[in-house]
Amino acid sequence: MSQTCGFVAIMGRPNVGKSTLMNHILGQKISITSRRPQTTRHQVMGIKTEGDAQFIYVDTPGIHTLEKDRDKAINRFMNQAATQALRDVDCVVFIIDRTRWTPEDQVVLERLATVKAPVILAVNKVDRINDKSTLLPWLEEVSGRREFAAIVPVAAKHGTNVAELEAEVAKHLPESVHFFPDDQVTDRSLRFLAAELVREKIMRQLGDELPYQMTVEIEEFREESEITHISALIMVERQGQKKILIGDRGERIKNIGRDARLEMERVVGTKVMLNLWVKVKRGWSDDDRALKSLGYDLD
Missing domain, CATH: 3.30.300.20 (K homology (KH) domain)
Known part of the structure; x- marks a missing residue:
């Protein structure tokens, strides 16, 4: 069987669970986490190799639109780092928080408008939805916002449905030799x-x-x-x-x-x-x- 290998950008607004998702996928901490928005400031690469498939996940800073922070050099850097991660990726995982849609989610969606790679929507923290009957109507509503390759409800912190999300991502990895040794988990020192x-x-x-x-x-x-x-x-x-x-x-x-x-x-x-x-x-x-x-x- 031929090998597959591809880059997967994890996108979303600040504090939505991007780093938690990547750490769970990798089975170890590569990206730091806290309850504070904008904890992640850099692109951080997490590499997972399973048999013939190599997934290269890129955790990104949350794209944000706070007016008072927009002109700060560090905030511009974080937004640029997040946007740059979309270049030449094979797949995007776009994370939102439960059944809420915020103006910052809309900003991320608009950034994804020009991306040719398939976009998978991950609806995170579904374990915290008190009324589970609201989830299905919400998934139907959000599916109309753009053509998603798949929509997967997950609870990244507990690993709920994360394997299903990985299976969806795997469908979009191109045939390629592996770019990294099979035991390497990040490009960071x-x-x-x-x-x-x-x-x-x-x-x-x-x-x-x-x-x-x-x-x-x-x-x-x-x-x-x-x-x-x-x-x-x-x-x-x-x-x-x-x-x-x-x-x-x-x-x-x-x-x-x-x-x-x-x-x-x-x-x-x-x-x-x-x-x-x-x-x-x-x-x-x-x-x-x-x-x-x-x-x-x-x-």
Whole structure:
């Protein structure tokens, strides 16, 4: 039997479950998650090989239209990264949240209007629909918004119907040799994943206390036989944000470091020595040159 291999873009508005879906498909965390919208800032590739089929999923930042954020360089970067992922894909999985249709869902749908690849609609979080009798009429209604290759209700967090979604995606993989080794699960480095894990723990611990003007840069990543040394610089825009992040007597930054270190040890497979530093760099999130130096680069 010939091999198949293709790129699959996972699209949707912020906080709709794109990263959760990809992590479940891969069986491990590649994309970070939190309840905060716009947790994902980069294209993150997840690779799954099953027999002769290789799926290359591209998790994307949520496309958003918030007027107050639209002119920020980092928000422009995230929208560009999401749109760029649509180039030359073989299939798109468009995720929406239950039986709600928002203006941002409409924006994503309009971005997909020029995409020639088949689009599969995944209706996520169906386990949270209290009145299940509303689901079928909703699926019929939403099917009229464009011609979808398939519509699949899923609960990404619990894996409900995810296998059915993968089966639909598999129908659209072209015949091709595999682009990656069969045991590779992402194109991202351990250094990148370490930075993302620190950022995830900050977002989970701080909730709405810290705005989006926070990023993480790995300054040292040194692997020894039984221990990995990682130094991470957390960058914020104001002194008050630094104070919030460090917490009373440094308790908050200690908790963030502990949670990040434990998860890093599972990822890298060794003990981890993690050092965290917090620095104020005013205006970094609206400075194209600063963003590029921090790894926000579409190239």
